[in-house]
Amino acid sequence: MKQVSLNNVVKTYDKQTTVLHNINVTIEAGEFFVLVGPSGCGKSTMLRMIAGLEDITAGEMYIDEQVVNDLPPVKRELSMVFQNYALYPHLTVAQNISFGLHAKKMSKATIQQRVEDVAKTLQLTAYLTRKPRELSGGQRQRVALARAIVSDAKICLMDEPLSNLDAKLRTHMRAEIKQLQRKLGITMIYVTHDQIEAMTMGDRIMILHEGEIQQIGKPIDIYNYPANPFVATFIGSPPMNIAPATIRADGFFIDEQFILPNEMNERFTKHHTLVMGIRPEHITHIKTKNAHPLPITLRNIELLGTETIISFAVGTHTWHARMPGQWALDVGQHLTVYLPSDAFYYYDAQTGELLKKATIVGHFERLGDL
């Protein structure tokens, strides 16, 4: 097992466009680390720098204690799964899997043994003599996985490996990759732009936006305590409801619409405006003690079976609420929803800094408590 550390790493293309700014992160040995962010934020670039396929413009990168900035890819002892799988179309599945082993001049017997073992693990034994074009998408994906793990490298890099698969297969492969990683104890660095993948697979996730780290942490902590409005709206579906609010003596206003009485006036004395946020599942139709009513007009209703998602306007912003169960509602209908004051997040309007967390979250339920 190996640790990967990046210390003030910067990447600049063509001496002018900086795509990664001061990346500081340590990926622990044996960890499943997910790198997530919107398209073009620099995820692939960071992964390719770790692989050694791109130079590091500034800063240091370590694998365990060793500085690897100038080490060629092969010396870093890692494996990589590419988004398009990068299978050799003219070679059979077995030849694809053993390509790297041959390149490292291992003995024929060892190679055959390893290929057979890996093929068995990934249920590819029946396809060893086929060419990649004779395989389905999921099987190709597994060949790519097999090629990565056959090398026995302790670090595995994956760049959106599931993005070419259909939804069902993706769910299946998610579990399969996660299991494999645990079983082999690999340090996994996994790139995706899919937040569900990030949440379900990562031991820790790192959110990247325009080349800057937004937050690093356990998925559930990031969900509960998003460090800034970007993270708040990036993780979660539908995203957190967010709007800049004006603080007045009598309460918080979003575009002149009253939202919440100001009970902690003194806490935000420095601020005239801030960004308020509330998760859709915390907006309820039930009146509770510290919840404030908000009269709304329904704009859209999505019946999802287990839950119903409604949208409505708050000032000029569209907010969503998630209500458990199935509701018979009509567009244009008037309704009152309740906003619990302990469900609100407050962010600095300028810096995006989290000023106050919601306190409604973070109370885990335990089976024993029932």
Added chain:
Amino acid sequence: MKQLTHMRSALLYLLPSLILFTVFIFYPMFRTLYLSFFLTDAKGNASVAVGLDNYIHLFTSSQFLNSMKATLLFVLYTVPLGIVIALFLALLANEKLKGIGFFRTIFSSTMGVSVAASSVIWLFLFHPSIGMFNHVLQLLHLPQVQWLVDPDWALLSVAITTIWMNTGFSFLIILGGLQNIDQTLYESAQIDGANYWYRLRRITIPMLSPTLFFISTISLINAFQTFGQIDILTKGGPTQATNLIVYSIYREAFVNYQFGTASAQAVILFVIVLFVTILQFKLGEKKVHYQ
């Protein structure tokens, strides 16, 4: 009824190319085949039917057999070496180096030079007294070579010229093929620790095989049909050493006015090229990897 209308409009669309093909390809082909069974008058009209006599005459004529031999040697000299050189240059030009665009232009530049112009350039290079080659030999204190006059050297000299002339085209096609190869294959191989030669042997060459196959077919056919540079550089001499088959056909028809035997030679050339191409496709099919 409907089919008939379809047929009519199909024919209408085909008409322009049918006319062109008939006038410039089908008619000359059948006319050639027809003439090869006749003796002709000076205007090229068939006069006496002789059956297979023209063919029998050719296969017993030492001049024709020599011409065949020279052609085969010429193909052997130019085709493999030409492709290897073009491949080498393309591999060089495909590296991401500063100013490589300049070299790409230079390497492909022979494509823009006509056969006549390049032959004349080489005529000067080969010139026994003012030519550059002999000048270099002199500087190195080596004996002078009569490039185009010495029967041992003439075919080789023409082959060198031809390779140079064809390199531009082959280079460009192979470079295109190289740039079509998915870069992630190389990145993956790099992570696996494959060195340059291993990558070349296991990725580049197999992935390039359709392109190489195409280029070898084209080069082979071109080599069999070489004419222009022979006409300008050696006129088939010395002592028939460079009398390649197409040049021989030309001389037979337009110098000796023997259209019958010229046609028979053309038919033989056609059969040989057809046979070689079929053979190549049969062998190539197994080795070539198409996506």
